Amino acid sequence: MFKKLMSIPIELIQNRKLIFTLAKNDFKTKYAGSYLGIFWAFVQPIITIFVYWFVFGNIFQNGTDRGAPYVLWLVTGLVPWFFLQDGLVSGTNTFIEYNYLVKKVVFKISILPMVKILSAFFIHIFFLGFVLLMYVFYGIVPDFYYLQVIYYSFCIFCFVLAVSYITSSIVVFFRDLTQIVNIVLQVGIWLTPIMWAFPDLGLSDSSLIAKLLKLNPMYYVVNGYRTTLIDKIGFWEYPSLTLYFWGVTAVLFLIGILLFRRLKVHFADVL
Numbered sequence: 001m002f003k004k005l006m007s008i009p010i011e012l013i014q015n016r017k018l019i020f021t022l023a024k025n026d027f028k029t030k031y032a033g034s035y036l037g038i039f040w041a042f043v044q045p046i047i048t049i050f051v052y053w054f055v056f057g058n059i060f061q062n063g064t065d066r067g068a069p070y071v072l073w074l075v076t077g078l079v080p081w082f083f084l085q086d087g088l089v090s091g092t093n094t095f096i097e098y099n100y101l102v103k104k105v106v107f108k109i110s111i112l113p114m115v116k117i118l119s120a121f122f123i124h125i126f127f128l129g130f131v132l133l134m135y136v137f138y139g140i141v142p143d144f145y146y147l148q149v150i151y152y153s154f155c156i157f158c159f160v161l162a163v164s165y166i167t168s169s170i171v172v173f174f175r176d177l178t179q180i181v182n183i184v185l186q187v188g189i190w191l192t193p194i195m196w197a198f199p200d201l202g203l204s205d206s207s208l209i210a211k212l213l214k215l216n217p218m219y220y221v222v223n224g225y226r227t228t229l230i231d232k233i234g235f236w237e238y239p240s241l242t243l244y245f246w247g248v249t250a251v252l253f254l255i256g257i258l259l260f261r262r263l264k265v266h267f268a269d270v271l
Contacts, residue, residue, distance in 0.1 A: 008110045008165075008257050015111050022111075023118035030119075042126060045082045049075055052195055066197065067230045069138060072131075076229055077194040077222045079127045080156050084218060085185050087120035087157075091164025092181050095172050099271040109264065113164045121157060128153070135229060148228040148235060156221045159249050165256025169263045172270050192218045220245040 012019065053071045066073040094112045101107050128149060132142065171177040189195075191213060203210045213219060220241050227233040235242055 008260070011108055011110050012114050015108060019111050019114050019118060022115040023122070026115055026119040027122050042123065045078075045123075045127065046130075048082075049078055052078065068140070072134060072138060072140075073226065073230065074195060075131055075134060076225050077192075079124070079131055080152070080221045080225055081189055081192065081194055081218070082127065083120060083124040083156060084160055086123065087117045087160040088163060088167070088181060088185065089178075090116040090120055091160065092167040092171050092178055094164065094168045095267055096175075096271065102271055103268045109267070110260065113161060113168050117157065117161050117164060120160075121153075124153065131229070140229075143232070145228050145232045145234070149225065151235060152221055152224040152228065155224070155245065155249075156218075158253070159217055159221070159245075162249050162253035162256050165260050166252065169256065169259040172263070172267055188216070188218070192216055192222055194222055214241070215244075217245050217248050 053074055091113050094116045095102050095109065098109075098112050101112065102109050132146070136142070167177060167181060193213070198205055198207070198210050198213075220238075223241075224235060224238075227238075228235075
């Protein structure tokens with residue numbers, strides 16, 4: 001059983017060069033044929049950021065003290081969510097989009113979800129750079145804590161990959177899952193403290209509702225980005241949240257591996 005569970009991580013490591021090459025090609029082909037090319041990958045998120053800033057900045061900017069201008073606070077929370085959204089939607093449809101590779105017996109299809117997540121991660125890196133430039137523009141100088149951005153980026157990468165192995169294995173047989181994932185993402189952005197903070201709703205961090213909302217693994221990542229860039233707090237100061245996040249991620253990854261190994265023999269026939 002242990003060998004079976006470790007087979008996919010081993011395959012990902014062994015095929016890392018192929019994964020990176022396929023991810024670059026996937027990123028380029030998304031926008032092939034359009035005049036502006038990959039520029040479109042950055043337009044929609046940037047427009048979304050400015051719309052949220054314009055709408056919610058007027059509502060919340062005079063409320064809770066966030067330790068930074070509202071636009072910085074907002075963008076810092078939106079960036080990891082954009083990656084979750086792009087990565088999970090792409091990862092879910094991996095085997096459907098790459099059905100021609102799934103039908104090849106000799107191809108290691110276990111690496112395909114990783115290809116999609118890595119392709120989405122390229123955009124995430126761009127937006128991280130965009131956010132850091134905004135902080136400099138507002139006169140906030142980078143410091144040692146900024147290195148934690150690497151850790152939290154790794155956190156969300158692993159989480160999205162784990163969930164994608166589950167959804168991509170199921171969607172082959174249940175195509176409606178794609179729509180369900182989109183709905184969950186639409187609702188999830190409002191259940192995650194991204195555009196609002198608990199005090200904005202009259203909630204304390206110790207209230208029952210706040211504790212329930214913190215069970216969302218994305219709370220750990222979004223809060224982590226903000227405590228890193230704004231509050232200057234180390235992730236080791238949240239031991240219970242850290243253990244909870246990695247425990248949930250590990251369980252989801254194990255479920256994803258088991259589902260993939262159980263169902264992959266039927267992929268070619270269904271597709």
